[in-house]
Amino acid sequence: MAIPLLRIFLLVIALAAAASSATAEDALAPDAQASDTHAPADAAPAEASAPSLGTLRPPSAARAAEGLAASRSQVLELRDPAPRVLTLDLTRDANDIWDRIRRGFGMPDLDTEAVAEQQLFYLNRPGFLKKVFERGGRYLYHIVDELERRGMPTELALLPMVESSYNPMAYSRARASGLWQFIPSTGRNYNLTQDKWVDERRDVIASTNAALDYLQTIYDMHGDWHLALASYNWGEGAVGRAVQRNLAEGLSAEYSQLRMPEETRNYVPKLQALKNIVSQPELFHFELPYVPNTRHFVTVTAPAGIDLATAARLAEMPLDEFIALNPSYNRPAIAQANSLVIPVDRAERFRARLAEHESSGKQWRTYEMRRGDTLASVARDFGLSVNELHQINGLDARSRVSPGYTLLVPNGVEPDGAIAAARMIPRNAALDTSTIPSPSASKADKKGGRKGAQAKGGGKSGAAKASAGSRTAGKASPGSAKAPAKSGARAAPKSSGKSAKPAQTNQKR
Numbered sequence: 001m002a003i004p005l006l007r008i009f010l011l012v013i014a015l016a017a018a019a020s021s022a023t024a025e026d027a028l029a030p031d032a033q034a035s036d037t038h039a040p041a042d043a044a045p046a047e048a049s050a051p052s053l054g055t056l057r058p059p060s061a062a063r064a065a066e067g068l069a070a071s072r073s074q075v076l077e078l079r080d081p082a083p084r085v086l087t088l089d090l091t092r093d094a095n096d097i098w099d100r101i102r103r104g105f106g107m108p109d110l111d112t113e114a115v116a117e118q119q120l121f122y123l124n125r126p127g128f129l130k131k132v133f134e135r136g137g138r139y140l141y142h143i144v145d146e147l148e149r150r151g152m153p154t155e156l157a158l159l160p161m162v163e164s165s166y167n168p169m170a171y172s173r174a175r176a177s178g179l180w181q182f183i184p185s186t187g188r189n190y191n192l193t194q195d196k197w198v199d200e201r202r203d204v205i206a207s208t209n210a211a212l213d214y215l216q217t218i219y220d221m222h223g224d225w226h227l228a229l230a231s232y233n234w235g236e237g238a239v240g241r242a243v244q245r246n247l248a249e250g251l252s253a254e255y256s257q258l259r260m261p262e263e264t265r266n267y268v269p270k271l272q273a274l275k276n277i278v279s280q281p282e283l284f285h286f287e288l289p290y291v292p293n294t295r296h297f298v299t300v301t302a303p304a305g306i307d308l309a310t311a312a313r314l315a316e317m318p319l320d321e322f323i324a325l326n327p328s329y330n331r332p333a334i335a336q337a338n339s340l341v342i343p344v345d346r347a348e349r350f351r352a353r354l355a356e357h358e359s360s361g362k363q364w365r366t367y368e369m370r371r372g373d374t375l376a377s378v379a380r381d382f383g384l385s386v387n388e389l390h391q392i393n394g395l396d397a398r399s400r401v402s403p404g405y406t407l408l409v410p411n412g413v414e415p416d417g418a419i420a421a422a423r424m425i426p427r428n429a430a431l432d433t434s435t436i437p438s439p440s441a442s443k444a445d446k447k448g449g450r451k452g453a454q455a456k457g458g459g460k461s462g463a464a465k466a467s468a469g470s471r472t473a474g475k476a477s478p479g480s481a482k483a484p485a486k487s488g489a490r491a492a493p494k495s496s497g498k499s500a501k502p503a504q505t506n507q508k509r
Contacts, residue, residue: 097140097291098278104147104154105279107225110272112256118266118273123284129277130289136166137291138325139179143208145295150212153225158274159211159232162267168202168327169426177201178327180211190214196394197335203328204341205299226255226268234264297325298347299339302354305363307333309417314353315346323424331408332392332421333364362413369405382409391422 094100122129143157160179164170168179176183178201184194190210192200200206218236219228222243231239242258251257255268281288302311308329312322325341334340342350367378379389390396392415393407401407410418 094293097137097144097293098281098288100144100293101140101154101157102279104144105275106153107155107275109275110226110256110268112269114266114269115272115276118269119276119284122273122277123286126286129286132161132165133291134289136161137289138296139166139168139204139208140291141294141296142204146208146212150216152212152216155271155275156212156215158271158278159229161274162270168204168207168324171426178207179204180207182207182210186214196330198328199330200328204325206328224255229268229271230255230258230260230264233267234260295344297341297343300342300347300351300354302334302338302340303358303363304334304336304338305365305411306354306357307364307413307418308421310357310413311340311350311354312421313417314357315342315350317343317346319421320424323421330394330425332418332425333408335366335408363411364408364413364418365411367407367409369401369403369407371403373403375399375401378407378409384410384415388415388419391419394422394425 094103139160140157143160144154147154147156160166163181164179166179170179170181171177172181174183177187177199180201182190182192182201184201187194187201187210190213192203192206192210194201200210215228215232218231219225221236222228222231222239227239227243239258239260242260243253246253246258277284277286278288308323308326309319309332311326311334312319315322325343367382369378375389375395376386379386382389384392389407389409390399392409395401
């Protein structure tokens, strides 16, 4: 009798344990099911929600559960990781320029699906991203320095990447030019000289000052950095009207709520995406190129008449690198005593060699066309071919010049270096189509949306109008004329009674 009773007792214990296990499993199942397949009625689907800033989108709980649900005996709690908080040690000096930029972030973050899309767009092109950050390295210290001096948020140092991919030769179909993509009228409004000798929209120092002046003006107008950036892209008049339209309809006047061209709607998300990547590159498995937090260049006064190739040689720099620091010149020689931008570590040597060069008397001069002159006759008188004269002066076979037109001509100096430099100077630089296309293109320029009092561009964001990097429509390139093949020595300029005067113009920096 004892044995049957013992068996019954053990059976009761087993049944009780099974019931307890089933109850626990049933209690857990609804929660797991809710997190896997259901969302509150007022919530967006998990796949459609934007990731938190600075975090990568995690796999959905549903997909994760499907892969791990082989056994109900295992209970897994799946949660989105909490956003990582960016921490900075302000008691030490910045490690590099990126560290310094992070310390000066001052704009409110934008956390939208558009930001996630732009972030993914950049991260899917790591080679492009690295190339553009490297190109920006020569300009970033100066831009960050100026932002800090003015008390402006350092996110703005990343704006030239959106605008021009940090290419000072970028030129758009809307005629916007330079790192900051000024159109001619806004450039003139901000005192950027634009003539046949120089275009200060491409000048690194002058255009940065003008861009930050403009950005501060439109920030003061709107009191909101997102609206200021939208104005920089679309025009403050257009943004102001969009704000008033929303207010009149009882809607929010925040950037994300305005009705804007698609390009403008994606403009701030592009900058925010870059900010996120710079904030925590390791989170995105992206390595920022090292850019030291040290001054990259200084300005040195150079005399009138020196050509860019000679200046590059005196600075012991490749010509293309020299022009990248001095991109504002429309001609391959300096028409008036002016400042040249020279790397800090080469400046002292450059000054010494420049003094030696000045004593040689070899320089470029200007010649004013007279009645009866032709380009062929002037070229012959100064020992040039017509093609060489064209290249040096930004002309082509269709060019017609009249008496009084000023030409750049050599005075005791071989023109080969100037011709090489001329090939690197854009003649209304076409844009680079070999790089990344825009995910979207706006037609705001065709609708006149950029006609605010100081509209900067032409209805396109930096994505659509910049060159040498992101989303462009043609390549910054020199003139197409080529120097003729040479045989033997160059004919010496003959004395023709024509006087060439020292190069000069009313340009300023």
